[in-house]
Amino acid sequence: MYQLAYTQYNRMYPPDLESSMPTLSSDRVRWFATAGVLVLVVLILLTSFSKSSAAEDATRLVKADALVAPSELPTTISVAPQTTAARIGVDVIGAVQQPGVYYLDDPARIADAVAAAGGLAPDADRERINLAARVSDGQQIRVPRVGDDAQPSAAAEKSDRSPASSAAISINRADATTLAGLAGIGPTTAEAIVAYRTSNGPFKRIEDVQNVKGIGPALFSKIKDHISVDP
Numbered sequence: 001m002y003q004l005a006y007t008q009y010n011r012m013y014p015p016d017l018e019s020s021m022p023t024l025s026s027d028r029v030r031w032f033a034t035a036g037v038l039v040l041v042v043l044i045l046l047t048s049f050s051k052s053s054a055a056e057d058a059t060r061l062v063k064a065d066a067l068v069a070p071s072e073l074p075t076t077i078s079v080a081p082q083t084t085a086a087r088i089g090v091d092v093i094g095a096v097q098q099p100g101v102y103y104l105d106d107p108a109r110i111a112d113a114v115a116a117a118g119g120l121a122p123d124a125d126r127e128r129i130n131l132a133a134r135v136s137d138g139q140q141i142r143v144p145r146v147g148d149d150a151q152p153s154a155a156a157e158k159s160d161r162s163p164a165s166s167a168a169i170s171i172n173r174a175d176a177t178t179l180a181g182l183a184g185i186g187p188t189t190a191e192a193i194v195a196y197r198t199s200n201g202p203f204k205r206i207e208d209v210q211n212v213k214g215i216g217p218a219l220f221s222k223i224k225d226h227i228s229v230d231p
Contacts (some may be wrong), residue, residue, distance in 0.1 A: 090135050092117040094143035095124035109134055113141050121145070133230060136205075168228040171209055172202040182223045189214045203229045 086106040090113045093099045097118025104112050111131035114120060125144045135141065169178055171193060179190035189212070196212045203209060206227050210220050 088135065088137035088139075090138075091140040092143070093140065095121040095145040096143050097121055104135070106137070107134060110141055114143065168226055168230075170230045171206065171227050172197060172229050182226055184219045184222050185215075205229060 087103045088106045088108065089101055089103050090108075091101050092113050096114055097120075099117060102113060102116040104116060109131065110129065110133050113135055114131065120126065120143065123145045125146045125148065128144045169182060171179065176187065176190040176194050179185055179193050180187050182190075185193075192212050192214055193209065197203060200211075206224055206229055207220070208229075209215055209223075209227065210217065
């Protein structure tokens with residue numbers, strides 16, 4: 001760097017220049033020359049420093065981007081909760097391919113239970129069973145065979161409630177007039193049944209009708225064989 005400054009000085013002020021300038025003293029020439037060299041050195045240093053600072057700034061920006069980028073990634077991963085369908089157990093017997101206890105997704109119908117048991121057997125009496133009827137947990141479903149005695153419980157025997165005959169009245173969908181036709185159920189009690197299911201939702205079991213004001217165990221025993229909770 002100093003060699004460069006000295007060379008620049010010789011170009012600006014060659015040795016012959018001092019002899020051609022009688023009006024300037026030798027000391028003054030040296031002073032101006034030294035000042036010029038110093039200015040040139042300062043300019044060179046400033047230029048070098050500026051380039052170095054720019055390079056360092058660029059390096060800092062690259063490192064900063066590398067540090068910031070990972071923070072943009074999500075820190076947690078949301079997993080949608082898995083919902084599990086309720087399961088009910090039913091005992092399928094009678095004219096099916098594989099009688100046994102099967103577990104079905106709730107809600108289910110007799111057709112689902114029969115399908116789980118391998119389908120109807122060749123001697124099944126299809127006309128005596130309602131495959132569209134709903135099933136409940138713990139229910140026993142008996143599929144009748146051709147020639148079996150026709151009994152109210154042949155289509156679907158239930159362990160948690162009395163079997164409903166084909167003429168049973170649904171306490172979940174019958175109107176007050178139809179309900180009033182049951183033995184011991186008058187218009188007032190029939191209206192109470194309709195009001196109860198409207199406020200509390202459908203009856204889950206026929207025994208739940210005893211929650212209606214005016215229906216006790218004695219009255220329930222009279223109507224239990226004539227009512228159902230089928231939708």
